[in-house]
Amino acid sequence: MKLFVCQACKNILYFENRSCGRCGHRxxxxxxxxxxxxxxxAGEGFRTLADGGEGRFFCANAEHDACNWLLEIGETAxxxxxxxxxxxxxxxSDxxxxAGWRELEVAKHRLFYSLIRWKLPxxxxxxxxxxxxxxxxxxDDPAGQQKVMTGHDHGLITIALAEADDIxxxxxxxxxxxxYRxxxxxxRHEVGHYFWDVLVRDAGRLDACRAMFGDDSQDYGEALKRHYDEGAPANWQDNFVSAYATTHPWEDFAETWAHYLHIVDTLEMASEFGIEIDPPADQIGGLTARVTFDPYVADDFDAxxxxxxxxxFAMNSVARAMGARDLYPFILTPPVIAxxxxxxxxxxxxxxxKPAAAQTMPAGQEQEEEIGAA
Structure with missing residues (x-):
């Protein structure tokens, strides 16, 4: 994620900021x-100081303080x-x-920042x-009879609203x-399933993917049951980024996809701060790094x-000094790095x-009262 600068007063801004804390500009x-x-x-819309453009309008969800993105140029609603x-x-109305939906939108918009930066289809x-x-x-059903399960099904991603409750x-x-949860x-995990469909299955890369992650044709339901009954196999850390990744090749792919997004977006923020890691105690140079490049455009994965x-290593050490859990509690072995x-x-x-043709009509947003809503 980037740092941003207010064009009116040069104040440093963050992605989630709705207004500038120094000059008050929206x-x-x-x-x-x-x-x-x-x-x-400017007239019925807004003028953007970033480029001097006029006639821009907010997303309809700005009305609920759930989005501060602008519509495409030329769109008014x-x-x-x-x-x-x-x-x-x-x-x-609840x-x-x-409040929970607003929290979900913060995470979703960060996801779309990455997808847009990569120009993914x-x-x-x-x-x-x-x-x-x-x-x-x-x-969830307030009577407790039906719990919403987060998951993916042919492009449909369901996110349980309960996940927005920190407790x-x-x-x-x-x-x-x-x-980590x-x-x-x-x-990031669930959209990994979507892109397995788009970039692997539909793009003719099944053989290459199976060579790396395993045979996805094995029964998913049986694999899931086995995982919850027996847990991850011994020494799973040698080949998987998480215990859940051992469930099935689809989950291994999605977990690895999510971690790749974690890594790239976090390194971009580190680069924005010009972070260098150079501990004097490191006598062999294994813990030295200068994060001064844009990982979103890096061709060399080794970098x-x-x-x-x-x-x-530095992030986790600082977290431990604060008495907190490791910020990145995972081990990247050579097979996981591959x-x-x-x-x-x-x-x-x-x-x-080649990017898909531009959409001419925005998709509708179906607002329904969920089971058990007040």
């Missing part, structure tokens, strides 16, 4: 320029490039569900009714003995790995592919 994200811009009212992928959203349900990417944010998410993390992690390993390299090449190839 801020909007311009997806086509991948930048945050100070804006000023509808949903932005990220929100047009929404299907069902929670009951917005303050708890509204993403279609809406209007463009591809059978497999377009769509998100349903669903609340509930931590309870689930502990119950499932996971070292975040909303952003869920989005990413060589920066990531020292950086995570899988990450496969994802790197897949993303680079996907970014070089």
């Amino acid at each position: 801020l909007a994200f311009m997806p086509e320029r991948q930048t945050l811009s100070a804006i000023e009212p 509808g949903f932005c490039r990220a929100c047009r992928h929404n299907g069902t959203i929670p009951n917005l 303050p708890v569900q509204l 993403v279609k809406t349900r209007i463009e591809d009714p059978q497999h377009g990417l769509i998100f349903n944010f669903l609340a 509930e998410r931590e309870r689930r993390r502990l119950e499932m003995d996971e070292p 975040t909303l952003l992690g869920h989005f 990413i790995v060589n920066a990531w390993l020292p950086f995570t 899988k990450l390299g496969f994802i790197h090449e897949l993303v680079r190839q996907g970014a070089r592919a």
